[in-house]
Each structure stands twice: as C-alpha cells, then as structure tokens.
Amino acid sequence: MGAASSGSPLRADARRNADQIRRAAMDVFRDRGLTVPLEDVAAAAGVSKATIFNRFGGRVGLVEAVIDEVVAAELSRIVDRTRSIADAQEQMAYYVTAIRDLQYSRPAANDVLLQEFPHSPQLMAICHAAEEIDDELVAAGHASSTLRPEFTRDDLHALVVDNAIALKHGARPRRADYDRRTGFILEGIRAHKPSPA
Amino acid sequence: MGAASSGSPLRADARRNADQIRRAAMDVFRDRGLTVPLEDVAAAAGVSKATIFNRFGGRVGLVEAVIDEVVAAELSRIVDRTRSIADAQEQMAYYVTAIRDLQYSRPAANDVLLQEFPHSPQLMAICHAAEEIDDELVAAGHASSTLRPEFTRDDLHALVVDNAIALKHGARPRRADYDRRTGFILEGIRAHKPSPA
DNA sequence: CGGAAACTGACCTTCCGGGTCAACTTACGC
DNA sequence: GCGTAAGTTGACCCGGAAGGTCAGTTTCCG
Numbered sequence: 330m331g332a333a334s335s336g337s338p339l340r341a342d343a344r345r346n347a348d349q350i351r352r353a354a355m356d357v358f359r360d361r362g363l364t365v366p367l368e369d370v371a372a373a374a375g376v377s378k379a380t381i382f383n384r385f386g387g388r389v390g391l392v393e394a395v396i397d398e399v400v401a402a403e404l405s406r407i408v409d410r411t412r413s414i415a416d417a418q419e420q421m422a423y424y425v426t427a428i429r430d431l432q433y434s435r436p437a438a439n440d441v442l443l444q445e446f447p448h449s450p451q452l453m454a455i456c457h458a459a460e461e462i463d464d465e466l467v468a469a470g471h472a473s474s475t476l477r478p479e480f481t482r483d484d485l486h487a488l489v490v491d492n493a494i495a496l497k498h499g500a501r502p503r504r505a506d507y508d509r510r511t512g513f514i515l516e517g518i519r520a521h522k523p524s525p526a
Numbered sequence: 527m528g529a530a531s532s533g534s535p536l537r538a539d540a541r542r543n544a545d546q547i548r549r550a551a552m553d554v555f556r557d558r559g560l561t562v563p564l565e566d567v568a569a570a571a572g573v574s575k576a577t578i579f580n581r582f583g584g585r586v587g588l589v590e591a592v593i594d595e596v597v598a599a600e601l602s603r604i605v606d607r608t609r610s611i612a613d614a615q616e617q618m619a620y621y622v623t624a625i626r627d628l629q630y631s632r633p634a635a636n637d638v639l640l641q642e643f644p645h646s647p648q649l650m651a652i653c654h655a656a657e658e659i660d661d662e663l664v665a666a667g668h669a670s671s672t673l674r675p676e677f678t679r680d681d682l683h684a685l686v687v688d689n690a691i692a693l694k695h696g697a698r699p700r701r702a703d704y705d706r707r708t709g710f711i712l713e714g715i716r717a718h719k720p721s722p723a
Numbered sequence: 724c725g726g727a728a729a730c731t732g733a734c735c736t737t738c739c740g741g742g743t744c745a746a747c748t749t750a751c752g753c
Numbered sequence: 754g755c756g757t758a759a760g761t762t763g764a765c766c767c768g769g770a771a772g773g774t775c776a777g778t779t780t781c782c783g
Contacts, residue, residue, distance in 0.1 A: 340750055340759055366740060377762045382742070477713075479706060487699060487707065491692040499691045502684060509676060510684065516674075517714025537728055537781060563771065574731045579773070581729095 347384045349374040354395045362497065363392050363399075363440035393451050400438045401455050403431060408462050417473040421466050422515055428489055429511050432496055433504070439493035460486065470520075477520050488514065544581045547571040551592045559694070560589050560596075560637035590648050597635045598652050600628060605659050614670040618663055619712055625686055626708050629693055630701070636690035657683065667717075674717050685711065 339347065353374035357365055367388055371378040385391040407427045414420040431438045442459065446452045463485045470476025502510075536544065550571035554562055564585055568575040582588040604624045611617040628635045639656065643649045660682045667673025699707075 337759095342750065343760060346761085367742095368740080378741090379743080379762055380760080383760070387741080477710070480710070481703075483703060484707060484710070487703070491688065491696060494692050494696045495688040498695050499688065506678075506680060506684070509678075510681060513674070513677070513681070513714040514710075515714070517710040517712075521718065534728095539780065540729060543730080564773095565771080575772090576731060576774080577729080584772080 343384070346374070346376050346380055350376060350381055350384060350391070351395055354391050355398050358392070358395060358399050358437045359435055362436035363388075363396075363445060367391070389446055389449055392446060393449055396437075396441070396452065396455070400431070400435050400441055403435070404438065404441075404455060405458065407431065408458060411462060411466070417466075417469040418475040418519065421470055421476065421519070424462070424466055425488070425515055426511055429492060429507070432489070432492055433501075433507055436496065439497050442489060442493045443497070459489075474520055477518055480518050484518070540581070543571070543573050543577055547573060547578055547581060547588070548592055551588050552595050555589070555592065555596050555634045556632055559633035560585075560593075560642060564588070586643055586646050589643060590646055593634075593638070593649065593652070597628070597632050597638055600632065601635065601638075601652060602655065604628065605655060608659060608663070614663075614666040615672040615716065618667055618673065618716070621659070621663055622685070622712060623708055626689060626704070629686070629689055630698075630704055633693070636694050639686060639690045640694070656686075660686075671717055674715055677715050681715070 350370065354370050357370050357373050361369075367381050368378050370391070371381055374381075381387075381391060385394060407424070410427070411420055411424040414423055432442070440446075441452055441455055444453065444456055460482075463482050467476065467480065467482045467485055470480070471478060547567065551567050554567050554570050558566075564578050565575050567588070568578055571578075578584075578588060582591060604621070607624070608617055608621040611620055629639070637643075638649055638652055641650065641653055657679075660679050664673065664677065664679045664682055667677070668675060
C-alpha cells in the first residue's frame with residue numbers, strides 16, 4: 330500500500346532505508362508490541378523518525394507493511410491447524426494453548442487482538458478471522474458436549490482479550506506459571522462427562 | 527496524617543471544605559478509581575483543585591483519608607467472612623466470588639490491588655492483608671484436597687490481579703457474563719474428586 | 724474592623740509521542 | 754564531474770493530560 334507500488338522507482342538509498350526500517354519494525358514490533366514509539370523503530374533501523382514518515386506515511390502504514398511477518402502469518406497458521414483437528418476437545422485445547430502462547434511470545438499479537446488500529450481494514454480483517462473460529466470452536470464444543478453448555482462465543486473472546494490486556498499492562502509471568510494457568514482455564518470450560526456409568 | 531491532626535484548628539470554612547472534599551472523593555474514587563483526575567474530585571466537591579492540595583497535600587493524602595470508607599472496610603469484611611467459613615471449598619468459592627464482585631463494583635479496589643500507590647504504607651498494608659489470606663486459602667484447599675494440587679498462591683494472586691487489569695483497562699462486561707466467568711474460574715481450579723465410586 | 728487564614732483561577736511544568744519542515748546530503752543521468 | 758531532484762534529518766511544533774504552585778482576592782473571627 331501507499332509508497333510500495335506508487336510512481337517512480339525509489340532511489341537506491343531510499344530502498345535500502347525502507348528495507349532496514351521494515352526489518353527493524355519486524356523485530357521491535359514483535360518484541361514490544363505495535364504501539365512502541367516510532368522513534369525506537371527508527372533508532373533500531375539506523376535512520377531518523379522522519380524517514381519512517383517519508384517511506385510509510387506513519388505508524389499505520391508501517392504496521393500494515395510488516396504485520397504479516399510479525400503475527401498475521403502465525404495467527405492464521407494457528408487457525409488452520411485448529412481447523413484440521415477432528416476431536417472437539419483437542420481442538421479447543423490446541424487453540425487456547427496456541428493463542429495464549431502467541432500472546433505470550435508476540436506482544437504484537439495482543440495489539441492486533443485489542444484492535445489498537447481500528448482504522449486499518451487489514452488489521453481488522455485479522456481480528457475478524459479470529460472471531461470466526463471462536464464461533465466454530467464453541468459450536469463444535471457444544472455439539473460434542475465437551476464444552477460447558479453455558480460457555481459462549483463471547484466467553485472465549487473475553488478469555489483471549491482479557492489475557493491480552495493482562496499481558497500488555499501487567500507483569501509478565503514466568504512461562505511455567507503462565508502455562509499452568511492455561512491448564513486451569515481449559516479445565517474450567519470443559520464439560521465433565523458424568524463419568525460414563 | 528498530614529493536615530488532619532496538626533497545628534491550630536481549622537477555620538470553619540476550611541473544615542467545611544475538607545468535609546465536602548472527603549465526601550466527593552469517596553463517591554468519585556469509588557465509581558471511577560483512585561487515579562481519577564483531582565480536578566474532577568474538586569469539581570464534585572465544589573471547590574478548586576488547589577484547595578485539595580491545601581487540605582490534603584495531594585492525591586496520596588486524600589486517598590489515605592478516605593480509603594477506608596472507599597474499599598478497605600469492605601475488603602476486610604470479605605476477608606473476615608471468608609475466614610469464618612469452615613468448608614474449604616465454600617471458602618474459596620466465597621472469596622473468589624466476593625473479591626471479583628468487589629472488583630467489578632468498586633474500581634478503587636483494583637487500584638489498591640494493583641498497588642498504584644507503592645509509597646503509601648497504609649495502602650500497601652491492605653494489599654498485604656489480601657496476600658495473607660491467599661496463602662491460607664490455598665493451604666486449606668490443598669489440605670482438604672478440594673483445590674488442584676498444582677494451584678499455587680501466586681496463581682490465586684494472579685487471578686485477582688489479572689482481573690483488576692482487565693477491568694481497569696478493558697471494556698466492562700455485562701454483569702451476567704462476568705459472573706458466569708467467575709464460575710468457570712472456580713471450576714478450573716477445584717480438584718475433581720475421583721467421583722466417589 | 725483588621726489581619727491572618729483560606730480560596731481560587733490562571734499559570735507553570737513535565738511527560739509523551741505524532742507529525743512537519745527548512746536546510747543539508749546523496750544518488751544518478753547526462 | 755556536475756546539476757538537480759530525491760532523500761534524509763535534527764530541531765521543531767503540536768495536543769493532551771495531569772500534577773503542582775502562587776499572587777491576588779475573599780472570608781472568617783477575635
């Protein structure tokens with residue numbers, strides 16, 4: 330978008346800078362989220378903040394230029410893998426675990442999930458895809474009676490969003506603690522079959 | 527502390543203003559948290575911001591002057607009631623439900639739990655009391671095998687803190703949704719006895 | 724009524740990050 | 754090489770939000 334395909338070809342130095350900015354943005358966004366000061370991205374790229382505006386028009390343009398590499402690809406990989414699982418119980422377990430893993434290791438994912446850029450159709454599309462699978466999972470869980478019947482799509486969504494907020498604004502827990510808590514969540518939402526008597 | 531007991535007695539108008547500020551602070555803090563702009567408290571009290579500084583020295587002084595009425599009393603009531611419950615399972619259920627209820631209806635509680643004022647011994651004491659009961663509850667739960675054995679004190683603490691963050695920075699869920707989710711949490715952490723066969 | 728106490732509005736300060744621009748530097752076609 | 758357009762950049766402005774301050778005025782009360 331924007332500068333990528335328009336008008337005359339870039340001069341060599343401009344192209345080089347754009348590449349460096351992209352690379353820096355991937356690193357910095359991945360590790361510190363999509364709301365990191367652009368100045369930090371610029372510093373990591375070895376250019377000045379103004380150059381980012383020259384090449385990408387601003388934060389949104391830059392985010393859209395790298396969001397795929399940063400999280401979108403991984404997110405859709407998770408969605409695909411989830412869909413490929415037959416057993417509803419496993420499916421839900423995989424999805425929740427994988428999403429929470431992504432949220433832990435890729436702060437940028439939380440910014441996407443929290444819809445920090447509501448004006449970017451591209452970013453919103455990613456969110457929408459995630460909402461869709463929530464529906465499927467809950468439906469599958471109910472159909473197979475492996476999910477508590479009162480558990481709703483909104484509950485699953487809230488699970489993810491609340492975790493995003495906690496990771497974004499709170500202290501990052503140790504990995505082992507985080508994973509253990511993922512387990513408690515899964516326990517809490519799964520239907521306990523009345524032990525096949 | 528500070529202005530309350532020091533030096534000469536206040537003039538009538540000063541005393542009146544101090545009272546109005548206290549009353550306004552209770553309302554505003556309760557509803558909107560302890561980090562609300564002091565200007566809003568002043569407006570609600572019908573005085574100017576500077577008067578709050580005159581009487582209370584600043585936000586911390588004011589918070590300490592009203593924290594008891596705002597949340598501390600309710601919080602310790604919860605702790606007391608929890609301790610008075612004999613059954614470990616019920617105890618945990620009551621505590622988690624009551625704390626989460628407090629968090630939902632009293633945003634100020636979240637600011638206390640999140641330790642927004644680490645320099646106030648008074649506020650920190652409240653936190654500390656809350657941490658103590660976490661220990662007791664987890665110990666009781668383990669002793670009676672009503673709590674998952676891998677569930678730790680930190681897990682309980684994280685449960686409360688993460689919820690505080692979610693309520694502070696996120697959208698407030700509908701009450702029914704919130705309560706339902708409280709139920710999922712309780713399900714997730716309780717030990718499922720191997721159905722008394 | 725006089726002076727001390729108290730109040731207040733307007734102001735300062737700091738932090739933060741997005742965004743802009745005139746002046747400088749660099750690439751590159753001729 | 755050199756002119757010039759493209760590109761870069763540091764320094765700047767902006768807005769918002771909030772804590773904190775103070776000179777000038779009002780209010781109390783002995």
